[in-house]
Amino acid sequence: MLSRRIFTGCAICAAIGLVADDAAAQTPSGIKRTITSRIDGPVPGYETVQVIVDVEPNVVIDWHTHPGTEAGYALEGMSELQVKDRATQMLKPGSSWVTAPETPHALKNGAQATKLFVTFTVQKGKPLATPVAAPT
Template sequence: MVTRRGFVSCALCAVAGGFAAVATDAQAQPAGQTTGVTRKILSTEALPGGQYVVVQVAAEIAPGAIVARHTHPGIESSVILAGEAELLVDGQPNRTLRAGDSFQVPAVTPHSLRNGSGATRVAGTYTVEKDKPLASPA
């Protein structure tokens, strides 16, 4: 089942436990807000076996915005579509990412993002356990 729902003012990676992967309707629900980030859920789909869901998102991060440290109960795989940002992942060197660069963050690994001087657009895919918050503060 694929559903579509858009909303704004949420962090790139749903900081502060801002979203929950919901088994009953396989959607991500907003609960918190962060300024400087616009996020749109493109699709949410349950995977075979019923333990995980895949949430695909598009996000735009305002110039100079910072996404606070957080974790996910699964893997985040994203690509920078436009702009430039610095990715900070615990246990890894900081990376400057530009349009065309992709990155992956392992499950339950604290990470954050500092945007550059222009707007940055990101496409992200989260493969996470259903019934758990999509993100939690770290």
């Protein structure tokens, strides 16, 4: 059996880690993904995907990367965003962040549900998220 932490780490890729062409990917327990927009560009070979991500209380999204830029805005809740080589950022309503392509990062949700609006500008046809080991 998988522990909740390991399952969540694998599950985040299913939650937001769909291959860019597969909008019907299964969403795991604890995370709900709603794609609000998907368009080609801004340059050939890339697409921009906008997503509302609802995260249940105390869920941990383990370390992962994206094949492009992730820009987000916290709508509700409180969580901790860890990004390799950066201080932990506390996300609360009104907070925003940008993560560079292929940069390992993780999210630990607080005691209340969190809602995030995330824009990914990523290489088309690649998995949106790939799990990685925690940085040392």
